[in-house]
Amino acid sequence: MTLALHSRPVRDASVEQAVRRLVAEFSGSAGDRDVVRVVRTCRQELSGAPVDALPELVERLARYRLRLSID
Amino acid sequence: MGYVDVAGVRFTLPDGRVLLDDVSFRVGEGACAALVGENGAGKTTLLRIISGDLTPDGGSVARTGGLGVMRQFIGSVRDDTTVQRFLIDLAPPAVREAWDGVEAAELAMMEADDEPTQLAYATALGHWGDVGGYDVEVTWDTVTVAALGVPDDGCKYRELASLSGGEQKRLALECLLRGPDQVLLLDEPDNYLDVPGKRWLEQRLIETRKTVLFVSHDRELLARVADRVVTVEGGGAWVHGGDFASYPAARTARHERMADQRKRWDEEHERLIDLVRTLQQQAKNSPDMAARYHAMQTRLAKYEAAGPPPDRPPDQHVAMRLRGGRTGVRVIVAEQVELTGLMQPFDLEVDYGDRVAVLGSNGAGKSHFLRLLAGQDVAHTGDWRLGARVVPGFFAQTHAHPEWLDRTLVDLLWHGEPGRPGVDRGRAMAALRRYGLAAQGDQLFRSLSGGQQARFQVLLLELSGATLLLLDEPTDNLDVLSAESLEEALAAFDGTVMAVTHDRWFARTFDRFLVFGSDGRVYEAPEPVFDEARVQRTR
Numbered sequence: 182m183t184l185a186l187h188s189r190p191v192r193d194a195s196v197e198q199a200v201r202r203l204v205a206e207f208s209g210s211a212g213d214r215d216v217v218r219v220v221r222t223c224r225q226e227l228s229g230a231p232v233d234a235l236p237e238l239v240e241r242l243a244r245y246r247l248r249l250s251i252d
Numbered sequence: 253m254g255y256v257d258v259a260g261v262r263f264t265l266p267d268g269r270v271l272l273d274d275v276s277f278r279v280g281e282g283a284c285a286a287l288v289g290e291n292g293a294g295k296t297t298l299l300r301i302i303s304g305d306l307t308p309d310g311g312s313v314a315r316t317g318g319l320g321v322m323r324q325f326i327g328s329v330r331d332d333t334t335v336q337r338f339l340i341d342l343a344p345p346a347v348r349e350a351w352d353g354v355e356a357a358e359l360a361m362m363e364a365d366d367e368p369t370q371l372a373y374a375t376a377l378g379h380w381g382d383v384g385g386y387d388v389e390v391t392w393d394t395v396t397v398a399a400l401g402v403p404d405d406g407c408k409y410r411e412l413a414s415l416s417g418g419e420q421k422r423l424a425l426e427c428l429l430r431g432p433d434q435v436l437l438l439d440e441p442d443n444y445l446d447v448p449g450k451r452w453l454e455q456r457l458i459e460t461r462k463t464v465l466f467v468s469h470d471r472e473l474l475a476r477v478a479d480r481v482v483t484v485e486g487g488g489a490w491v492h493g494g495d496f497a498s499y500p501a502a503r504t505a506r507h508e509r510m511a512d513q514r515k516r517w518d519e520e521h522e523r524l525i526d527l528v529r530t531l532q533q534q535a536k537n538s539p540d541m542a543a544r545y546h547a548m549q550t551r552l553a554k555y556e557a558a559g560p561p562p563d564r565p566p567d568q569h570v571a572m573r574l575r576g577g578r579t580g581v582r583v584i585v586a587e588q589v590e591l592t593g594l595m596q597p598f599d600l601e602v603d604y605g606d607r608v609a610v611l612g613s614n615g616a617g618k619s620h621f622l623r624l625l626a627g628q629d630v631a632h633t634g635d636w637r638l639g640a641r642v643v644p645g646f647f648a649q650t651h652a653h654p655e656w657l658d659r660t661l662v663d664l665l666w667h668g669e670p671g672r673p674g675v676d677r678g679r680a681m682a683a684l685r686r687y688g689l690a691a692q693g694d695q696l697f698r699s700l701s702g703g704q705q706a707r708f709q710v711l712l713l714e715l716s717g718a719t720l721l722l723l724d725e726p727t728d729n730l731d732v733l734s735a736e737s738l739e740e741a742l743a744a745f746d747g748t749v750m751a752v753t754h755d756r757w758f759a760r761t762f763d764r765f766l767v768f769g770s771d772g773r774v775y776e777a778p779e780p781v782f783d784e785a786r787v788q789r790t791r
Binding site for chain 2: 234
């Protein structure tokens with residue numbers, strides 16, 4: 182298991198990075214606003230998870246939900 | 253800080269024998285207590301009861317501060333356990349549980365990447381963080397660097413079996429000493445450690461502020477580290493509140509006190525019985541006496557119901573009688589002896605009556621040298637010879653006798669061996685009784701404990717009529733009392749003794765010290781030398 186070890190104050194880098202990548206990935210199939218909304222919701226729902234694991238968890242969940250909405 | 257409080261613990265073996273009865277003691281905050289007792293007295297069972305592995309038939313164990321346990325088998329792990337799994341198993345239960353949760357969630361994600369699985373994974377990670385898992389990972393990193401010289405990432409998938417016994421012990425000790433648990437139970441933590449390793453262990457135990465209860469047979473370690481001694485004997489336990497140096501005197505005084513109390517109880521018992529008998533006679537003639545007779549009967553019944561005080565525990569019946577015999581003055585003469593590839597050529601003369609301790613690093617050829625003198629086939633150059641009337645008797649570490657494993661002790665004694673005449677069953681049992689092995693006479697050699705096997709080997713030496721004892725780590729598996737008995741026997745032995753040992757306490761009873769250096773040099777030292785580095789060989 183690879184886990185980041187040090188706790189840091191919450192930065193919403195998880196949201197920024199996920200939004201940047203998912204907007205590019207879903208351009209043409211989902212609007213930018215929709216992507217931002219889904220990512221923020223995911224971020225909120227995952228607020229109990231360790232900060233350093235958040236970027237991966239948020240992006241993963243948001244991608245899963247965006248795909249479902251397109252299908 | 254934590255403590256352990258054992259109250260009235262009783263434990264019965266599957267065969268119905270009561271191993272522990274009404275065992276009570278407390279190891280207070282920050283104490284470093286040694287748990288001692290004969291082989292088979294119930295030390296490991298008691299540790300397992302404290303750790304919760306075994307449920308006692310009666311009594312209770314209270315403890316606070318989280319419990320870390322190092323079991324006896326650590327150092328001899330030969331299965332496919334990885335370093336990571338080993339560290340997890342040493343962690344507190346909550347951490348173990350959280351780790352297993354994360355692993356299960358990761359596995360589930362490989363099967364299905366849906367929303368519930370992702371959220372379960374996030375929850376598992378959250379739980380890992382909540383129980384302090386990230387701090388534990390940092391500790392693991394520190395521990396592996398300290399014990400193995402590499403960070404956790406570099407060794408976590410390595411099999412524990414690829415580490416030496418000493419490395420396994422050190423890894424576990426570093427983990428427990430740096431971990432969060434405040435109470436540590438250590439079952440023979442010094443096994444498999446060489447002398448520098450033991451010194452390191454002593455220092456760490458002296459420094460730690462944790463509460464420690466440890467089992468050890470190493471008297472040097474006991475003397476340096478223990479600030480109290482818990483003794484398991486006669487089915488019970490008692491605590492000596494001082495250090496190990498004052499322990500033997502305290503134990504003797506306690507036994508004398510117990511014997512004295514028991515004697516007084518017996519005397520009073522006899523007196524009451526006599527009084528009852530006398531009053532019984534007198535009561536036949538006088539109604540007044542009849543009332544006194546009944547009162548005395550009641551008093552006797554109450555006295556007997558209260559029961560006698562515990563008798564002193566039976567002494568371990570080990571009476572080693574190594575007789576030996578007069579030999580020529582020169583016992584061993586070695587000229588430019590070199591065991592091929594192990595050491596540089598050296599000369600040695602050993603005289604009748606000498607006590608020579610052979611010290612030095614592991615792998616330097618000490619045991620090979622002893623085997624050469626015992627007449628075994630060992631590749632060497634140079635000359636060596638034994639003096640007139642010198643009969644060597646060889647004590648080897650137990651694994652050196654595969655041919656004994658499936659034979660009973662009486663059978664081994666009855667048949668004899670080249671150089672050791674056989675004895676009939678009566679004599680064999682008498683000899684076994686003197687070595688505290690009467691009950692094991694018809695058991696297979698393999699079923700004996702390490703200490704019992706060692707005692708049996710000393711018995712064989714006695715019967716062989718050896719005049720030169722060649723002993724390879726003779727105290728390794730002996731409990732403290734048996735080791736002292738062996739020392740007494742060696743002191744009384746009329747002959748010459750040469751022993752390979754890492755036991756610092758035992759080594760001090762010798763008067764010459766032959767050191768096998770890690771650089772291949774063999775030299776004599778005026779004092780015991782224990783810090784020769786381990787010999788590095790390509791494997």
